Amino acid sequence: MSKVYHSLPLDEEKLDDDSTTFASTTRTLSIDSDSERAGFVPRVRHRLAQHWMWLGHAVLLTTSVTLFTLSFCARNAKPNDATYTSAYSSYSPAAVAVRYETTRFTNLTPVVEGPFVGFGPEVDLAWDYIANDIGDTMISEEELDKLGLPRNSLKITHPRTGEVGYRAALEVFHQLHCLNLVRQAVYKDYYKHHGGDVGGADSKEDLMGHVDHCIETLRTNLMCQSDIGIFTFKLFPEYGFADDDYWPDFNTLHTCRNFEAVRSWAVEHTVAWDHNV
Template identity: 40%
Template sequence: MYNLGVRTAQRFLLLPPALEERHNDIVNESEDYERQWTGWRPNRVAFMILGSTVLSVMLWGWGYWQRRAFSDSSCTLRTSRNSPILADIDVGLSTIAFNGSFFSETIFRQAASPEVDAAWESLGVNYRAAIVPESQASVGGLTPRQVRVSKKYGGGYPANVEGMHHLHCLNLLRQALFFNYDYYKALGGGAFKNEDYVLQAHITHCLDTLRQQLMCVVDVGVLGQIWWDTTYPKAFPDFNTKHNCRDFDKVRKWAEEHQGPEHPPEDYLRPPRRDDVLEGIP
């Protein structure tokens, strides 16, 4: 029979030795578990903080990569060769509405005159070559075999900004139009001071340069059509479209500010090595 014992007016059950030993083991295990759990709590909190920090860093890095991957500068590098210009300016992108009017002429379309020439000059069509520092030459694909400035005058490479050259070529094509040709031939300036065969070569060089440029950056936009003539409506292409454009003025200003001297001294250019001189104009 079980014995009953009383201690300080409290009744309790006396267990057999085997059950008493098992009871003590359970109590000890419970205490050990409680101590382990209590010790784990700070570690669990630290782990959660660490995990949150790592996740935050990963999300920030992903967001930064997204911004870089789709930034205007990144898009420029995907659609153009690298250039020392991009180290100095952000050409950006903005939406510009083209003036594609068929009969309403801008100043750039008008017949030859000093005012029209001034408008084209303002675009930088006759800027001199910029001077690219030797430290930035490789960025633009310039090599030691090309013309260089004498170290006496700071060194570097004379190099024309291609966009300015394209506008120069477009301006020459404008001057060579049948209704402008006689005007500029009589002035005898620029390309028109050369013999006819050289002038023709210059004009066709410009024509083919622009052909290649337009094919290289072929515009995938589409031209819708509009109705005109309220009496007998007819369809006509809508040339007044919108385009994502780089900041031309920033590029033009860079080209203007980095021009070489207008009247360079005779020893301005470094003498070429014999192996770097071609037999004729390519």
């Protein structure tokens, strides 16, 4: 049998060619798409890695600046009175009354005058105000434990509230009492006739024992404080000293606790009034 060939219409040939071309193009696009996809993923990962790297640098920089600022502020900030007192003083319920102030001593010239100098009724009134017109206070058992003091200390009953606690006093007033006693002992010819701790002593031995106790109290506290303030030397021609006679200049700046604030706290918390200390 002989083979018969039929010619295809032109449109069918074109369609067949187009189909072949489309298939080839599709395969090419598929290959290109796979290639692009394969290249795109690493690029995205690289960009993400760069993004996180810069973000990490930014976080570290921000943290460093913040810590530096906080450190600078902490180093240069002035602590408040309560913080300073708590850090550098033993516990005291009166710490809430402490107010620090910078003041210049102005009456420490070679020759001094003032309400606390010498003897006499007016001088005694001035000393009574700072040393004697303040009673003792009362602390709780919890406060006693904070102070590390024994529980067999003297117990008292608060006259207004009826609470039971321990009798206590502030050191500053005992120290001023002691200084006042030494002052009276210096002017004993006057005070042996005018009462006070000197005139009220039962014997010379009792008086000297009290004075020795007070001198030791003041020595202990002065050495404990160890004032590191600086004084210089200058001429005082107004007192008739020689032109080359230099004297210490004690009129210097000091950071002090406001005495009136502490005294007011003590008066407000007074529960007992005798001064046998």
